[in-house]
Amino acid sequence: MFENRGKVDAVSTSGSTQISRTEWWREDVGCLLSRLLESESVQRREAAVQGEVMAELERRGIRDTTGYGSLVRLLQETLNIPHAEAKARAARALALNGTRNLTSGEQPPQAPATAQAAAEGAIGTAQIDEILRVLDKLPKTVPVDQLEQAEKILAELARSAGPREIRAAGRRLISQLDPDGKEPKTRDPKPFQPEFSIAPHRDGGHQIKARVDDETSARLQAMLDPLAKPRPATEEEGRDTRTQWERRGCAFSELVRMWAEHPDLPTQAGEATHIVVTVGLKELRSGIGQATLDLLGEITAAEARRLACDAKIIPMVLGSHSEPLDVGRAQRLATPAIRRALIRRDGGCAFPGCDAPAYRCTAHHVVYWAHHGETKVDNLVLLCSVHHKLIHHSEWEVRIASDGLPEFVPPAWLDATRTPRRNTIHLRT
Incomplete structure (x- = not known):
């Protein structure tokens, strides 16, 4: 499909060997994206093969066949990788391929459906590890057929989803298969008690630490959000370069000041600043071309259309002779x-x-x-x-x-x- 693209060629020049690689800058974006996906699939398939090899070495006895004390030690010292990575690779290999030991004999793979997806190059190590974490959290009392079904669900999801979605799906599976959860350590757990502290910081500021319930947290976030939006860019200050956490810190300070001075606080339904976008009718419909954003100057028509989703936009639509066709109201929010x-x-x-x-x-x-x-x-x-x-x-x-x-x-x-x-x-x- 890609001919010789991506291959390394040896070129002899004056008795020396130079390495000539594909000049990727010559390729179009479609080729680069396809090559990226193909190389990832190849790496995943090779990782699955490596896991099969590890499992076979474990079955034959690492100490007897190699002299190393464990599979983890073998990987760490022969592959020159950190202990944590060697431990993770070994655990992943044995979970997907099974093993054999003297006491319990042959151990089937913990996640056969996941192993199949890995062998096809459809999922990577992060997805595999998330699936295994979910399976490890399920209690031993769950019937085997339900465990197998849960693993199949997660493996199929992982073919088109990342670790976060697998984690969320895992939480739902755990709640269904183990609705009671772990037994509390104490029969009468201590009721939740909110906490709040303010401590001076050495830089002259103050550190605030709080522990609140879900309702209070949701209310606070709803009040902070409209105050923590980036400032509109101006000629004097330019665009807002503050991080999300810095904007939230400023929003909290503003909220305290507003509370001290006014009884009415902003709500999540608070509206954004009115701005005017002047754009041609043709550009507005196609998203191609230029528009003018009040206070900012020229932007693309596509950017103006995107801004219209999350800011109160007053569109001034111009005809072919720059005559105003429609000075609309902010009705699209x-x-x-x-x-x-x-x-x-x-x-x-x-x-x-x-x-x-x-x-x-x-x-x-x-x-x-x-x-x-x-x-x-x-x-x-x-x-x-x-x-x-x-x-x-x-x-x-x-x-x-x-x-x-x-x-x-x-x-x-x-x-x-x-x-x-x-x-x-x-x-x-």
Whole structure:
């Protein structure tokens, strides 16, 4: 498929050997992405083969056949890898391939379905380790057939999901197979007690440490979020370069000041600053071309369309002769009622594998507002800022399925079948 791309050629020059590698800068993006996926699959398959070799060495007896005291020691000293990595590789190999010992005889693999997916190059070490962690948390009292079914579910999920989704699915499986959980150490556990402390810091500031219940935490986050948004860029200050934690620190200080001075606090439904985008009708509909953003200057039409999802935009649409065709109202923002419905449906960022909570998300129009898309639940989806930009600037597509839930269609270079994917992290148990 790739001819000689990626291969290393030996070239003789004046009696010496030089290494000539593929000049990847000559290749198009499609080739680079395909090569990236292919090389990852090859590495995963080779890792699975290496695991099979480790398991066979363990079956034959490491000490008797190699002189090393354990498989971990063998890997550490022969492969020159850290002890922690050697231990992880050994545990992974034995869990996927099984082993044999003198006391209990042949030990079948703990995760055969996971081993099969690994052998195909469909999953990597991080996904395997997450599956094994979930299986290890299940109690021994769970019937074998249920354990096997749980492992198959996780292995199949891992083919198109990352560790976070596997972890979330694992929590749901554990709650179903072991609903009572671990027995508490004390019969009468101590009731939860909130804590709050302020201590001076050596840099002149103060360190605040708190321990609160779920409701208080949710309320605090809802109050901080509208205050912690990045400042609009200005000619004097430029763009806001503060980190998320720095913005939240400033937001907390502002919240305290507001509490001291005003009884009414901002809510999660607080509105963003009004800004004006001037854009041609053709550019607005296509997303190609330039627009002018009030206070910022020129931006692309695609950026203006993306901003319209999470800021109160007043679009000034111009015709072919720069005449104003429509100075619209800020009607494309989701209402508080619609947002509550989206939070109930999506739980947080709906993009597959993302665990961003709802308070960090904006409502994105599936059919763009510029393309006559309506501001209603069936045409909106919650997306965090990262995946909001990805949807606007990549080949990923989002749509609302027949069951009313959002699903995402991956690019062809990632999945030739373009099988729709969903976020399973926010599923309600």
